[in-house]
Amino acid sequence: METNDTYYETYEKNCTQTQYTYMSSFGVELAVPEWEAIITAITLTSIILLTVVGNILVILSVFTHKPLRIVQNFFIVSLAVADLTVAILVLPFSVAVQILGRWEFGIHVCKMWLTCDVLCCTASILNLCAIALDRYWAITDPINYAQKRTLKRVLVMIGGVWLLSGIISSPPLVGWNDWPEVFHNDTPCQLTSQQGYVVYSSLGSFYIPLLIMTIVYVEIFMATRKRLRERARASKLNVVKINQPQNKEMAHDQDSVSSETNHNEHPHLLEGNSKSREKKKKSKKKRKKIEGDGSLKDKYLQKPSIVAEDSVTDNLGDGGSGSHGATSLNHCEDHQTTETPKSRNASQKDHGPPSAISGSITVPTAGTKKQVPMYQFIEEKQRISLSKERRAARTLGIIMGVFVVCWLPFFLMYVIVPFCDSCCPSDKLIHFITWLGYINSALNPIIYTIFNMDFRRAFKKLLHLKP
Incomplete structure (x- = not known):
């Protein structure tokens, strides 16, 4: 049974997409049937709550659990802050756009949302890169880096991560964009497809960090395998x-027994070997x-x-x-x-x-x-020790695997579509790939803490669970 009331067409580049609207029980026009909107809202809201709770627990654990208050864990805190801002400032608007199929919050909120999207997601990725570099230096030059890894150095690196994220996300605000001059309710609020900025931002936000992380984790894996051997x-x-x-x-005991036997059988050797026996006794006492x-x-x-x-x-x-x-x-x-x-x-x-x-x-x-x-x-x-090193090597593979699976599809689409006039991904595909990247912010606190006993203990303490 057809449930749509109206439909309209949108034109982007050479793509023509037919957008249907569905009337909900509350009189609100939706981009999807009401049952699908409910399932989508429940699923995505659960992801948001998981992201918020997980990253808040990470932050509180570092500041309240004494064994976790070490300088290198401030990288984990910075990562959790970036992922938390994604969940609070970015994801709720993304849910609304996916269900409504349009932007209802005005041009200024649109610009804020898009800027926060690039800023927070870039900060999350660059924090992952900073963690990889910290581990690389710690494992390849442990003695010298232990002295260099001070609170000041760590805070400077974290500040650099956020500053670089701001440099990557801010150019559209000062004109490097293709946003429309006049903004209406049916105007889509989406990232700029200006080709120069797409290349610039994708390199800084993903491809260069991915290259660094790949090289670093390969080096760490090789060093770990060498240590295992x-x-x-x-x-x-x-x-x-x-x-x-x-x-x-x-x-020695057998020699002593044999010597004594020989002495008993050959008494004439007793006197000649007496000095040797004395030396053996002194040597035994000394040992x-x-x-x-x-x-x-x-x-x-x-x-x-x-x-x-x-x-x-x-x-x-x-x-x-x-x-x-x-x-x-x-x-x-x-x-x-x-x-x-x-x-x-x-x-x-x-x-x-x-x-x-x-x-x-x-x-x-x-x-x-x-x-x-x-x-x-x-x-x-x-x-x-061997078991610990094997777990560390296996976890490095999990970290890289999850990061690539979550973000690579989005940045491939982000780079290809502006340069390909015939590439017209559907809205559902775009939403799925975008949310796949967002899910990385929910998985980060799980990946970086699930293998750590101190974090698990801190989580249980904060949640008032039995140890």
Whole structure:
């Protein structure tokens, strides 16, 4: 049954589109049937609410949860602010245009809406680029960049992101546009299709940041894979090194037994070998003394390659803040590395002298303390480290994949249509591709926090959920 009351035609370039109008129960003309308008309004409003709530939680988490108050997380805050402004200033008007099929808010609000659209979406994309660069510098030059990554430097970078976004979005306001001189209710409020500005804005808003992010994340992925291989080799070597002292001691004991047997069978050799036995006894006593001091452990255990905590593991691993370990084993290791000689001596009185062969370490688990053999502790630490690096590498792929899927279709359409007179995408296709880009603002807080235990804990605390 035909439900449209009237229809009219719009002409843009060489495209002719027939626009039907449908009368709603409230006497308002709609661009789609009323049932479709209701479904569209519910769906898009849900996306807006998800974007608002998610990004507000991210901002509050950084400022209220102590483990998250680190300088690199201000990039995440800036990203959340950009995505939040998209949800508040841009998306509601986009819902109205999609349902009504026309602009009802005047020329000045139209210019404000289009400018905010370009500004906020560009800021969101450039913040993603800044996060990628921060992680690249942290993983490729961890020692020097740890000193350079100050609050002032981070704030300057964030200010640069917003300033560049303003430079990209403002030219249409000063005349670089093809907006009509006279604006009527049936005049579409849409981004300028002036070819020079389209090239300028698309390069600054998407294509150059995409190129930078691709190069940076490829470098990060390669560095991560290299670290995985190095740590895997270190893990194997540690197992071998741990077992070597046991084999040497067994061989030494067998030599001692064999020597004593030979002496009993050949008494005339006893006197000649007495000096040799004395030297062996002194050597054995000296080795036991070294073991009692705990220094033999450092001699035989190869320490895994030291890699400073960076933004990749900070924000994508379990531990979140760099100084907070992923598990209780991490806390245990941190405690061990800061142990003073006095506390070490006290520990030796309680638990006996540690050694590379049979030493153990106290690990807190579920409110209790458990003695774990040293070799098991080392192997567990290596396993956690390797698992953390694999998760970080996998998450980098998710970040790039979601970003490209959300924004590439829009910017392809944005660049192609002004230069192609015969390219006439339908309104529904335009709305779908545009909202696909907007959805990235809802996914960002999920992607950048779902792999971080500290953010999850902060979210649960803010929402008053059980931990």
